[in-house]
Amino acid sequence: MVELHEAGELAAHYPRVRELLAELDDAAVLRAGNLLARLDPQQVLAAHPGTPAPGIAVTGHGTLSALRPALVAQAARHGLLARVELSDFDSWVFDLLTPDSDLYAARPQFALCVLDAEVVAGELPVPWSVADAERVLAAKLALVERAAEVFAQAAPGGTLVLNTLPLPRELTAQLVDLRSRARLGVLWREANVRLLRLPERWSQVVTVDLDPLLAAGLPARDVRQSVYAKAHLSAELLAGYAREVGHLLRQAAGGGKKVLALDLDGTLWGGVLGEVGPEGIEVSEGYRGEAFQRFQKVVRQLAAQGVLPAVVSKNDLEPVLKVLREHPGLAVRDEDFLQVRANWAPKHENLAAIARELNLSVDSVVFVDDSSFERGLVRRELPGVAVVAVGEEPARHVEDLLRDGWFDVRELTAEDRARPERYKEERARQDFLDTFDSLEGYLRELGVSVTLAPAAAEQIPRVSQITLRTNQFNLTTQRLQPADVEALAQSPDAQVLTIASADRFGDNGLVGAVLLRRAGDTVHVDNFLLSCRVFSRGIEQAALATVLADARATGARRVVGRYVPSAKNGKVADFYLRSGFVPVAGRDGEPGDGPGGEQAGPAEAVFEHDLADVPPPPAHIRLTARLRPAPEGNETA
Template identity: 45%
Template sequence: MSHTVLRDLHTTGELAARYREVPGLLAGLDDTGLRRAGAVLSRVDISDVDPALARFTVAVTGSSALQPIQAPLTAQLARHGFVPDVRLGGYRQHAMELRDPANPLFGTEPDLTVCVLDADEVFGALSTPWTVEDVAAALAEHAESVEALTGAYRRDHAGALVLTTVPLPRHWAAQIVDLRSRALLGIAWREFEARLLRLAVDHAGVFVLDLEPLVGVAGPLLDPRMAAYTKVQFSDDVLAALAREIGHVARALRGRTSKCLVLDLDGTTWGGVLAEDGPTGIVTGDGPVGEAFTAVQKAAKQLAAQGLLLAVCSKNDEDRVRAALRDNPDLTLREDDLVALVANWGAKPDNLRQIAEQLNIGVDSLVFIDDSASERGLVRATVPEVPVIAVDADEPALHLHALLADGWFTTQRVTDEDRARGERYRTERKRLEFRERTESLAEYLAQLGTTVELFRPSEAEIGRISQITQRTNQFNLTTIRLDVAAVTAALADPGREVFGVRCADRFGEHGVVGAVFLTRTEGACHIDNFLLSCRVLARGVEDAVVHALLARARESGATAVTAEYRPTAKNGAVAEFYPKNGFQPSIADAGLFTHDLLTLPPAVPHVDLRVPEATD
């Protein structure tokens, strides 16, 4: 078992040196296995781990004893490719810790702070006997306290804050004997939880995880003996479920949200075997089994409506798959819902790579769901960066829950750009067909009719600009990730400028595809970061933008423009972007470049670009 391998590596002193292997060892483990693995990983001195691996620091505080969350949270972060640093605050010290930026819990600024709240803090403030009105008053006071703590934390810290809702344990509700008053208690409690959830809407960089759905799946909420003897107000299973959710928040904050769900078909998306049953003989639609498969199709479409890309990777004849998607009247999923369809008898790892290449995204942006243990094992062994969801063809009722058990597609905010993503990828097929009909790349670009606009983002567009910094990896010159609060702060800073990049061509709108962050000083301008979606690369857009920025800087009186390139595992293709546009490398800092603005790079003739006027 993988956790025993980790234990052996730790015993021999090799675990820190071989930390790159950890995500693969954790893949496929259940919560018990992850908890055991996390206990081992928690003992690793992270200063001994390769500094090139991504760190993620989480500070955990709350009104309950929370030691049992350390192991599962460490494992969850590690399975997502982070080197975890999980720090626990003191018992019931959360109010003091969140108010004090100098508290030892924040000795190093955490990437994420988690505050776990529980009901005993509310009831502990009451005298016995108490009434529903007493509880309602205590809840109002507690909500005001949490709101104040949230504001204090956001003023003093750059890292995000995660709060939890507070499920009402039955042993408190049951102390009210009349049903009407018990209903009033439930109303007051849910209004309190609604105020907590509202914090995620009203504050940038604040997220509230609703524990009610987690308790419904992972419950019971608590172990009475542990609650009484150790003051841990949550069961191990609920804390493991919470750790899983926090892990996906961390992924979203670091721009690792998966972009594409790749569906196997036979036994996964529909019942039966297409090659044997034919396009209209597969199981879907009516009946208990058919409805279970239909639930998966509907969930996939629901996710796609929010920006997830859908693709198919199936061992089948392509013409049969297309016929089934077209002709079976009971299917919810259709070919038009897909951005890629690969159906053949080749190896699925190769087909997954083909899908990623076709969509111009990293293979680690895919999530693959399949009912075949051998296929899943082959993918895990050959393409370990692809998360694999296991389902059983004989238990289709569990498919939907397996698909949604992990938050692979969790994102900070869904934007209009997300909702249009699938259609834009389908439009890209028309561009590819058009490219094939032209005799050269130059002819294709000349006839494409590309227009680019640099614009100052409105409040409604801040979420999309933040998302670009989170999700863009290839054309991202520094890979600095910014949440909504950080983008808002940059827009409000008089010494900085933020531009969005909007693009269109003869086939339609690409939408907001990039962002530029600038810092202006007397006589100079610094490009903090320049990001562009991979779907508009190699069309001259990037060169047109940098030409416009340089021309604009010169017109404003600047004598130089500086810029940074910080290499990562994924942005090597843009290492020469600044030098090829006339920037000279710094002798003192290999990642810093300067353009003297004497000779600008040529404008891009096939790109029509609009730029806001320079401000004083």
């Protein structure tokens, strides 16, 4: 990277940065951030216009200049280009409580309000008591809560990121009686609890808990930097905080992961199965065996929350299955894995096959292996796969797997928890399909039912998640946070319709969404999304046919749909053409006029349907449709 920077070619080769940062230690990543922070984002975007480039406004208390390179580096690790704007020193109250401030005028996707203990300690009188600290804490919390309220109104499409406040010993030690110290500790922790609960009141708010970072050994501050430079959080803690924010940026850009593909020898257990046999591998006995078992339990914990585990191992299949089924010390079993691929094929080919059979992009995969050769090969052949390095010390496997929050979501839904079981049902569907000579016969016997209905309040997080995590059947790739979806659902001119499906093998749950907007006699399809699990069953045709029929029944003259190409949604480029739409030239109010007000690039395509000939839903679909709240009995099936 240094060579590219010195040659002035770093912007031209920006897509390589993610690979160059892979497996660097934290210090090296931060040094790279100092180089990347010097780049002009516009120069990068001119060379690579498809690069996701979230706008980030940083405000807060204290000197925060060290945060910029850390944020830029962490964004780059995920293939993103962070455009970071730093506010003036200690301007957070004005920035967030004034709706016409420069922060709001910039319309950042993320606003980071970074606070520290000095925001309280700096306003204590001399001498001070616990009562004084309680008063200042209450005042600051009131300001933060007011800031969250103003932000929710002034920036409905953005995310406000707050953080908890580290409690420095220097402050507690000024109280010489232990009872007062304990009381201050209670008040401080109660204040942090209030900060952590703010996302329950405002869905636009995320609070980063700094306690786990401090527990991992990061220093809260460098006292000299705090006193002399007013940098009240250490550079190490800011770097850890930036890593957490990087996870949020990745989620918002649609970079969520679903599949956890694990090597076996040296990763899930110790030793090489083919050399030492089932009795010789380290699974649960001894201190190393206990470390591997701890890792196995975390794999099961992730699977219980919707992660899809798989095995990719260079081994013979039968011995692997025997160990997974019978080894008494193993904390995972073969049924815990969606697929077990133990063979001698290159691992990148196995990973691609897993993604293909699950109807997922390989970008949905996290690959964990202790071999630097295997990791390097996968990075080269499948650059979209997230590669996690684990070393020879199994006690660190859990930390290595979890440190980048690959499977984090804003809110866990029932759909997430049910995902592994539904993919297992999908295998049964595939076996069922193999018994038919034609797709038509299979679909007739599959018994697909589809329900199209307005999004209920409890479905808002799931609809948001679909926009954030669905890449292949996502016609505009517009990403919406829960607050965005809620605003659309409440708008009198918009509709947020959910698509649920089921069949003879089980309930697929909420699998898609259609975002509609009415403007006079025109219905705009601002986005159409469908889970890759249910492609090619006629569900999308049934939903669109229902939308078209309802538009005509309510007096519309046409329906307009948009397609914005991305690296992953090419398979739906002709969806509107296949559905009776025709391409049209841009008209006022059509292109770039989505619910978020974003302007799409010149590659955007616009299509319209004149509603003269509305196709019926596919005959094999049992359809239940209710497109708006209505009195009982006003449903069509």
